[in-house]
Amino acid sequence: MNILITGATGFLGTQLVQTLTNEQHHVYLLVRNRQKLDALYKTLPSDKHDLVHVVEGNLLDDQLGVSQDDLHVLTDTIDVMYHTAAYLSFDEDERDRVFDINLEGTKRALNVAKLINAQTFIHVSTAYTLGEATTGYETLHPTDANFVNTYEESKCYAEHAVMNEQDKLNVMIVRPAIIIGDSETGEADTTFGLYGILRTVYLLKKRAARRADSPVYRLLIEQDTVSNLVPVNFVINVLHAALHHGQPGTIYHATNPNPPTNGEIFAAIREGLDFNQVNIVSYDEQENLTDEELRLNQPLEVFKQYLNRSILFDRTNVTSLLKAANKVDLTMDHAMLLRIVHGFLNETS
Structure with missing residues (x-):
């Protein structure tokens, strides 16, 4: 497949690129920071570099800042678009920026997906779009909830924007909980949570x-x-399973069954x-x-x-997804x- 990824140089995106290139997919990376791109290449075997294609752009710009030449290359080429890019800030003073990136940026990504005739759009959200509720369902949560912070609110609105495009795209939403390092190596590239x-x-x-x-x-x-901790490689498993077995219009909780x-x-x-x-x-x-x-x-x-x-997350959809993909669910113990x-x-x- 040919797959376009936003946020590819981030903590989650880098591991997603590794997984997809290991399967010989061609990945097209929307990149703003060339320095981070160099770091990503270092994580890939040299024989996978030819599978990586760079698309210069910016989530804050119309049409994601992608040039007309690159849009021409992408049109009728991209099968799936993963939208992993987001701005993680709980600072109310940054409300405008958070919404511009997380909501308006998602709308721009959706518009590009439609413009280039991508078939599927997989949106990475957060399990915490439920506001102050203590039970999270694999359905859209209301946008008028009492949210804990601006980030959660912006991601909830973005989910609604994604689902509003169901008549034009095969859309899916994956909601990770609190992402931590790799369950086997412990490696992490994050300072959050x-x-x-x-x-x-x-x-x-x-x-x-x-x-x-x-x-x-x-x-x-x-x-x-x-605390609903989820290793980054488990989240990648869910994203990978959605690529091959995901059902359009479905929300998947990439959460810990026994946190x-x-x-x-x-x-x-x-x-x-x-x-x-x-x-x-x-x-x-x-x-x-x-x-x-x-x-x-x-x-x-x-x-x-x-x-x-403590939040109880419904996992009906993700359990079925992992089973269809023949992937093992998360089991977190003291050793992990x-x-x-x-x-x-x-x-x-």
Whole structure:
């Protein structure tokens, strides 16, 4: 197949390119940053480089900034378009930019897909378009929900824009939960989510080593709440399965069927970082924290809604998809969490 990808030089996109070129698909990459493109090439065997075709463009521009010559090349050539590009920011001050990239950028990508006569459009969203609800279904969520942040809201609106094109394109939506590193190697190229917590604990270990006493630091994270972590290679499995077995008009939750509790995650963090001088306590204990601990917790405040709320995700569609593709579902255990922590350490050291 000939496959056009936005966001191909990102954490998820790079692994998607690796998977698709391993299957001998030709991939056309919408690229704005040439430096990141060089890094992507280094992840591919030299005999796969001929399968990669660069299309200069920008999600912020009309027709994605693609030249007329490149549009001519793409027309009646592209079979499938993966739209993985997005702007991940929870900053309300960046609301206009978040919506311009995540909503308007998706509309521009859809218009290009129609313009070049692509048959299928696979949109990568987020499992957290459900607002403050605690159950997520594999259906569109209302755009008038109470959203946790601007990012979630923009992605919800984008999903509606995608589904509005069902009469012109075979559209599908894949909703990953909190993406972490590779389940086997632990390798990751992200600083978000779990990695913000890992970095906090890592810095606490360094701070404790410089002190004569042996303080025990407290972080405000609910012990029994589950965090829906999904390894990047599992998300790629779902995206790959959608390419060959996905059903038009369907939403797939790339979520963890048995997500770990924060207590289980922290057990792996303590062991993996070899640092036991940190505990997680309920937000009810916030008033008992020292001034130093309050300052240490400030970087985690942005994740409060994710660390304090267990969400049940319906996985009916994705379970059927993985079965049709003969792919194994995700099983996350302590050993896998340790590999993720060790992967962080390898990247940090």
